[in-house]
Amino acid sequence: MTLPILPTTVIGSYSMPSWLEHAKNDFLQRRVSRHDLDEMYDSARKAAIKDQETAGIDIVTDGELQRDNMIDYFAERIPGVQIDHSSKRFYYDYYESTVRSKLASGSLGLAGEVKFLRRYTDHPIKVAISGPHTLVKRIQNLHYPSEEAFALDLARVMNLELKELARLGATYLQIDEPYYSGFPEDLPWAIRAVNTMVEGVDAKLVLHVCYGNRYGKPSWEGTYRYLFPTILDAKVHLISLEFARRGDEDLQLFNEFKVPFAVGLGVVDVKTTEVESATLVADRIRRALKVLPADRLVITPDCGCVHLPRDVAFEKLCAMVEGTRQVRKELG
Amino acid sequence: MIFHVNHRTAADVTSYVMGTLPGVIDHVGLDPQAAAGLHVDLDWLPYRSNFRDPVIARRAIDAQGHPLAHGEIAIDLAQVDQARFEAQVTEALRSLRAGSTNQDPAYVRLDQEFKPLRESVIWQFNRLFWQRLNEWQSASGRGSEAVPGETSDANNPQSIEDNVADFWTLLRDLDARGQLPAEIFALEIGVGTGERAAAWLDRFKELDEQCGGLYYSRLRFLLGDYSPATLEAALAAVHRHAPIVAVLSLDALNPFKTLSFLRFKILYIHLTNVYDNLPFDEMVRRGEGLYLVEVRPYLDAAAVQRLTTEHARDAEQLTDTMKRLLEGGPEAVHQDRAKGVAFWRCLWHALRLEERLRAVDPAESDHLPSGLSRSYLEDLLAGAPADARFQLSRGAAESFANTVPLLHPRGFLQVQDVFVTAMDAYRQEFSGPGKVDGSIVSSVNGALLRAVASRAGFDVHFAPFRYRAGSRTSVLYTTPRD
Numbered sequence: 001m002t003l004p005i006l007p008t009t010v011i012g013s014y015s016m017p018s019w020l021e022h023a024k025n026d027f028l029q030r031r032v033s034r035h036d037l038d039e040m041y042d043s044a045r046k047a048a049i050k051d052q053e054t055a056g057i058d059i060v061t062d063g064e065l066q067r068d069n070m071i072d073y074f075a076e077r078i079p080g081v082q083i084d085h086s087s088k089r090f091y092y093d094y095y096e097s098t099v100r101s102k103l104a105s106g107s108l109g110l111a112g113e114v115k116f117l118r119r120y121t122d123h124p125i126k127v128a129i130s131g132p133h134t135l136v137k138r139i140q141n142l143h144y145p146s147e148e149a150f151a152l153d154l155a156r157v158m159n160l161e162l163k164e165l166a167r168l169g170a171t172y173l174q175i176d177e178p179y180y181s182g183f184p185e186d187l188p189w190a191i192r193a194v195n196t197m198v199e200g201v202d203a204k205l206v207l208h209v210c211y212g213n214r215y216g217k218p219s220w221e222g223t224y225r226y227l228f229p230t231i232l233d234a235k236v237h238l239i240s241l242e243f244a245r246r247g248d249e250d251l252q253l254f255n256e257f258k259v260p261f262a263v264g265l266g267v268v269d270v271k272t273t274e275v276e277s278a279t280l281v282a283d284r285i286r287r288a289l290k291v292l293p294a295d296r297l298v299i300t301p302d303c304g305c306v307h308l309p310r311d312v313a314f315e316k317l318c319a320m321v322e323g324t325r326q327v328r329k330e331l332g
Numbered sequence: 333m334i335f336h337v338n339h340r341t342a343a344d345v346t347s348y349v350m351g352t353l354p355g356v357i358d359h360v361g362l363d364p365q366a367a368a369g370l371h372v373d374l375d376w377l378p379y380r381s382n383f384r385d386p387v388i389a390r391r392a393i394d395a396q397g398h399p400l401a402h403g404e405i406a407i408d409l410a411q412v413d414q415a416r417f418e419a420q421v422t423e424a425l426r427s428l429r430a431g432s433t434n435q436d437p438a439y440v441r442l443d444q445e446f447k448p449l450r451e452s453v454i455w456q457f458n459r460l461f462w463q464r465l466n467e468w469q470s471a472s473g474r475g476s477e478a479v480p481g482e483t484s485d486a487n488n489p490q491s492i493e494d495n496v497a498d499f500w501t502l503l504r505d506l507d508a509r510g511q512l513p514a515e516i517f518a519l520e521i522g523v524g525t526g527e528r529a530a531a532w533l534d535r536f537k538e539l540d541e542q543c544g545g546l547y548y549s550r551l552r553f554l555l556g557d558y559s560p561a562t563l564e565a566a567l568a569a570v571h572r573h574a575p576i577v578a579v580l581s582l583d584a585l586n587p588f589k590t591l592s593f594l595r596f597k598i599l600y601i602h603l604t605n606v607y608d609n610l611p612f613d614e615m616v617r618r619g620e621g622l623y624l625v626e627v628r629p630y631l632d633a634a635a636v637q638r639l640t641t642e643h644a645r646d647a648e649q650l651t652d653t654m655k656r657l658l659e660g661g662p663e664a665v666h667q668d669r670a671k672g673v674a675f676w677r678c679l680w681h682a683l684r685l686e687e688r689l690r691a692v693d694p695a696e697s698d699h700l701p702s703g704l705s706r707s708y709l710e711d712l713l714a715g716a717p718a719d720a721r722f723q724l725s726r727g728a729a730e731s732f733a734n735t736v737p738l739l740h741p742r743g744f745l746q747v748q749d750v751f752v753t754a755m756d757a758y759r760q761e762f763s764g765p766g767k768v769d770g771s772i773v774s775s776v777n778g779a780l781l782r783a784v785a786s787r788a789g790f791d792v793h794f795a796p797f798r799y800r801a802g803s804r805t806s807v808l809y810t811t812p813r814d
Contacts, residue, residue, distance in 0.1 A: 018705075022705075022707065025707065089711075090786070094814070138814075211741075212741070214789055214812075214813075214814070215787075215788060215789025215813065216789070217596065217737065217741070217789055218596055218741045219741050219812065220511070220741050220742075221511060221513065221596065221740060221741055221742075222510070222511045226510075271595075271596075272595070
């Protein structure tokens with residue numbers, strides 16, 4: 001499937017149904033079996049894929065509905081991270097997780113996500129993975145001499161996984177790093193960790209940096225100026241940023257700095273249930289086109305849609321697609 | 333008979349009541365089975381003015397409205413008068429047996445239907461009070477301080493100074509990280525006399541001047557209240573800071589509706605004695621059963637006598653007169669407004685609530701505040717005693733949920749009020765409604781707010797108000813939940 005100019009994609013997660021939230025909590029209380037929960041996940045993920053296709057999204061994900069949050073799903077899979085499974089009752093909370101020795105090399109078991117997507121859609125697919133900087137901020141480190149050392153070793157382990165996902169046919173692999181915005185001083189080593197993670201990976205590589213979406217609210221505020229110029233060293237094809245909620249003043253940074261990658265343009269605010277009009281989306285894209293050429297823009301929501309009600313999430317994606325189509329027409 | 337002693341004081345009155353009741357039950361001739369299962373609540377109401385007669389009966393109905401065998405009497409030990417007590421208990425027991433609450437024809441019901449507390453007419457009285465605060469206070473000769481002549485907890489100078497210091501620390505930290513917004517928004521909801529806001533701003537300005545003028549000029553201080561009269565008075569109180577102050581008419585239940593343009597932008601939000609004045613329900617757990625308390629307003633014979641003689645009102649038409657008062661204010665019931673206010677005050681002081689318990693269907697969710705699922709209530713109940721009466725602080729929960737989206741990621745909400753922070757505490761004291769002046773006062777279910785907050789991405793903490801010995805107030809503050 002050839003992508004059009006201004007391709008559209010989601011960041012990763014799709015609306016979490018309340019029935020699935022209940023099931024996740026019941027699983028933690030041992031009232032739902034692993035088998036039943038997995039069946040529910042499959043149904044929800046198929047529905048998420050279908051919604052994206054129906055809305056007209058070009059690059060789709062599985063909606064990440066099998067993930068409790070952006071930390072635990074990976075912490076449970078990283079060989080050598082110890083999890084206290086009694087440490088949460090609400091699925092969205094974080095487990096207490098600790099690393100006490102050097103991480104082993106081993107599979108994170110994400111291949112199933114690619115296979116699932118490949119089975120249920122013929123669209124280009126994307127799998128998002130929480131980045132090493134974000135993970136080291138949440139996993140207690142009792143072994144490595146520094147966060148940087150921990151992140152670089154984590155990146156080494158995750159690099160093997162990314163290569164496997166690319167081999168299985170993941171078109172896009174995205175690294176999510178919301179914690180950059182809270183700890184801008186870490187950026188030099190955090191970018192080194194990303195580069196370790198993506199080295200030799202044969203896929204379109206995306207780095208998503210936002211201001212957080214925990215409980216549907218930002219964790220930090222500020223401007224993206226802190227990313228520059230360090231971010232220019234990131235060996236990725238696309239950097240995906242939020243502009244809808246925060247406004248697009250930071251687009252001027254791309255006038256100021258010559259960037260070697262394309263930009264994922266957040267045009268839909270995922271922290272409000274108010275649905276943007278296609279006209280507003282189109283206007284946001286046109287404003288970006290004054291700074292960046294169309295062949296270097298990918299159209300996205302600001303962040304994952306996990307906290308939005310399903311109908312709102314779907315309508316927002318439809319508006320995003322329709323707004324993008326309007327601009328495509330203008331571009332001929 | 334099952335006694336529930338819901339207080340930790342008044343041992344002598346408690347002994348008297350527990351010693352007297354068996355004889356009265358014998359005298360009334362209550363069926364032995366009913367007597368054995370009779371639930372007796374012994375409360376100590378902390379509010380001198382409240383909605384309870386000394387002894388009341390509560391019947392129970394199922395979710396469809398059919399009578400259940402469960403019956404209760406509740407005694408306010410603070411009002412027990414030994415000369416009248418036996419007669420009052422006898423009347424309550426007889427009404428239980430007869431299948432109604434009060435039978436005395438001299439009672440006047442101001443509504444024929446039982447309703448959940450949140451829908452009761454008392455909230456219309458409460459609204460009228462805040463809308464016509466000046467008129468009430470002119471008549472009472474009292475201001476808004478909790479204790480005349482003393483400083484209320486809200487205006488405690490040391491508390492305000494510490495509060496400003498905490499906020500200042502936050503600003504310095506954000507500034508050091510280059511994350512301080514150009515405009516620094518702070519919001520006070522429920523402004524009272526404006527005295528607290530004025531003292532807070534004075535202290536902030538003083539600190540700013542000591543530090544070379546860093547932040548005061550960037551501060552945008554918003555005063556929000558639904559009472560125009562209150563806002564006007566508050567604005568006058570903060571006139572020294574007029575250039576940086578704005579007043580907003582807003583509903584404490586939904587500040588976001590008015591201030592949505594400040595989503596994620598406000599660094600400090602403060603409320604004092606607002607949550608206790610927002611609609612709530614009460615629920616009762618009796619073993620495996622869960623009940624919603626329904627109420628019906630009435631006036632007793634003495635009150636009816638006073639209103640008809642002193643205010644020249646027809647007893648038959650008191651309900652209509654009350655409706656006119658609540659819709660049109662004092663002038664709607666008397667051409668002489670002062671007389672209208674006097675009638676209003678007399679009616680409010682006399683107002684009582686009958687109670688009954690409606691069983692809650694396990695599948696029902698009408699009684700739950702929006703945003704709160706049954707699983708949260710189940711979690712709350714898991715930590716609650718088997719027999720307890722507790723508040724479902726709907727208004728407080730709604731207000732909280734509609735306020736926190738205004739907070740900057742590093743901002744915090746502070747609420748000064750009387751909180752019940754653990755469900756178990758509901759067995760230790762009466763937490764239901766009382767009256768202060770013309771308004772409703774009550775405790776707030778802090779445990780419920782903790783559950784609501786966690787869903788909204790916040791942890792809430794409760795710190796006792798340490799600036800006045802014996803204060804019942806505590807301070808809720810939020811931290812972002814990671």
